[in-house]
Amino acid sequence: MLTALITGLAIGALYAAAALAYNVMYSTSKVLSVTTGHIFMVSGVVGAYLIGELKLPTVVGFFGAAAAGVVFGLITEFVAIRRVLARSDEHLWLLSTLALATIIQQGVGLWWGTEPKPFPRLIPQDFTAGIWDQKFWLPIATVAVLMVGLELFYRRTLFGKIFIAVSEDAFAARARGVATDRVRAISYAIAGLLGGIAGFAAGQLTYAYFALGLSLTLNGFIALAVGGLGSNMGAVVGGIVLGLLTSIATFYFGGAYQQTIAVGLLMTFLLVKPEGLFGDKRTRHV
């Protein structure tokens, strides 16, 4: 049972990271990108490739994976978002991010192969460590650090404040001379960095597998919806709740209805508290 809890926490941390990435991208573009889950997949695969196959040192692998995440975030913004946003059509960014997600998944599948491949051991540790195994506490610790880092970034740095300004009122920010296009691109890069670091940390849990993306996109979204769009605290709480719930439910009832339970959680929240645990009630100017 304890292992179920710890596994739930670890996978919940991964979902929380996805929700955080969603938040960052949403804040400056009002777009929820289908490619969110794929960031983690890309960084995991790149990390496994650099350390496992090219046998480069762990640090190089880490920076490589993070860089891959950043690049993918920038590509997402440039290819799928920039042109599409100008048309302000709800459908189109869903479609363009979806197309990009398909391309990246198939591309990685063609290069890396369709079987899960091992993610290397990052810190020398005996495998009999049970619940103290790094594959559990690496993601948990990393996401905690990321969340704190994100909060510090938003509150303490000038750039973070510019971000908040753009997310609250893009027109006003632009009127004040903020290059909203560039800010948006950088926010996608930051989301890519988030995903890159978290995907690398969780690699030992998920293995380097090309088809991870879609499942993380959905589950990260459920975490986001539960926690509340726009709230980072909500993202983390939502992720942990989802992770623990599915893990404990699987422990007691077996895996046959796993998706149903996760979705049941989503629907319950959407019906009872659609703005999530920590989200603001969404008002719209009319």
Place this chain on the structure above:
Amino acid sequence: MFRREVVSRLLVAAGALSAAALLPSPAQAQETIKIGWLSSLTGALSSAAIAENQGVQFAIDEINKAGGINGKKLELLTRDTTGDPTKAVNLANQLIHSDKAVAIIGPVNSGESLATVPVVAKAGIPNIIIGTVDELTDPVKYPRAFRVISTNEQWIRSANAYATKTLKRSKVALIGDTTGYGVASTKKAAALLEEQGIKPVYSVVVDPNKTSLTEEMTKAREAGADVVMPWTAATGLLARILNARGDMQWNVPVVGHPAIMGTPIRALLNAPTYWENTFSVGYASTTYGPDKKLPPATQKLMDEIRPKLGGKIDFTFWWVAMGYDTVKVLEHAIKTAGSTDPAAIQAALEKTQNLKGVYSPSYSWGPKERNGFPDAGIAINRASTFNEGSFERAPQ
């Protein structure tokens, strides 16, 4: 009104487009024997499909180099079904009606096969079955579908026999995945064990991408299991089962699905020793004998195909051997029948007894028997002994 004009013009355009798309292709002289090959080269089970593809291509090339069959060359029409049953049905229809294939090999995936076998049967085209799901062959419903691979039931029976009779275990833990194959196989395994009077002490199905199997293995241990039998083709899941067993330091034997001895597993294990005490359903054709030698037919194929595979054989070889055999079976059928007429091929295969192959020591079908692989062709292998695509026999 302008819009209506556009609408009607577009309707014409749509009609014209469809007509253009459906235009008959130029007629071709039937110089070649067209063999359709439905393979999931991308998507699920792609590593098996890719390896089988090697065997199929090699056989086609070999036959063509020797002059073809009765002077006609073989033409292989490969179609990637991507693991999608609808696409598989479409492509099967395309191969049958558009490309005029005389026989179809595959698909690899059971889910796709379940959908295409009735379609191919309805068209009366011979179908070489390489999926293991038991329902794929039926002498009455699908008279021209002949299976080359062993059946799932043969796999499960062999594994059960090894676990209960050779290892003398009686408290079985079954672990399957939530795919169609996993759910069905776990049920079948439980049913076959009950025939022997054994009731599993623990049985569960899990998502193939579940990140840790420690809880399930702990529960199995607490239930008193003395053998764990996984029925899943998902390499990630199998590796995690072995990792959980090793991390818990629980020295229970694991006997199960052939994928557990596949090469991707080795890389996913936390320690190479985790592969010990693991036994997999395998084949006599890819098992080293006591003299450390492979059966001559296997060795011959291996040596011939090795250059095409890049000099190293890094994956389970029986896939390749089986792919090779499917084409050879068709060659035998067409030669015996003297033509590519479907009824003649069916008759030829029904009469086939003890056809020598690489993957199987002998294939035998009959008027009421569509599964050609003999029980004796299955061997239980020790999973950790991978060497150039083949394995050592498990201790008897």
Place this chain on the structure above:
Amino acid sequence: MNSHQGRLAVLLVGLVALATLPFWAHDPYQVHLATLIGAYWILVAGLNLVVGYTGLLSIGHVGLLAIGSYAFAILVDHHGANPYVAMLAAGAIGGVCGFILGLPSLRLPGFYFAMATMAFSMIVSEFLLAQDSLTGGGAGIAVPGFNKPFDTPNGLFWLVMLIAAFVTWLTWNVSRLMWGRAMIALRDSDVAAAAVGVPVFSIKLIVYTFSGVTAAVAGALFGSLQSYVTPETFHFELGLFFFICIVIGGRGAIIGPLLGTIVLTALPEVVAPLAKLGQFFYGALLLLVVLLVPEGIGNLVKIVREKIRPRRLEKHVVAPDLARLAAAIGNRSAS
């Protein structure tokens, strides 16, 4: 011959061509493909009202397709029902499921709704797999065909065409009358629509339920065409595919999504020889179309027509009729 008659003639020619397709098609494979396109189109026509007109992001309709197929198969196989009755019953079940799904979900904003529909299709998958005594589980279920006169492949093609024509006519009528405008108003700005008195939620729910009915009917026909379905047949990508057909074809029209369905269904068959690269190119093509022709292919034709033969704008000179005005004023002042 005026344009009305010309239009009618063109329509008639198109319909005759479709009706006689089994005779001039090259081989049964193309009839199979055409039947598949027809079955897909029945679902897409209903979904078009939801996505193309009302603007809802529904990507999980494959779940309703699955429900239709399985309901049809179970009713005919296990309960010996008449296939036509079973098809209608499957449609009704699909409508009920659409209603149940729509009731809580339709109030949600765009992406949330999309995820809810995606999650729905995944739940249907899980359910089909787990309830194997009813559905055959992973092994799937055989789907019977229809009775005379539609029991041959050509017969099935005609049945599908008949139903497709009927559904197309239905949706076309809905779209060009008052409801069509209401739906488009909803899509473009639901607040403004509500302010003008459009019953927002009712329309959404009714349209969504209708799309559930068409999806389930399409499922029955699709299953019959495939003759055997498994849960894997109804994978998530298929739900995306329907959604893509509409957006690629062009929203707010009937012809556009029809074109989109035809092109996108036929495309993998053309791309088939590419084997491994097929899916990759499909995604790349989708991205290209979204970036370059976001209005959709259907509208692309309109745009090209405009360029080739621009509509001549008549010049209306607006000038006051002074004489009449003076007369009117003069009359007044006189009395």
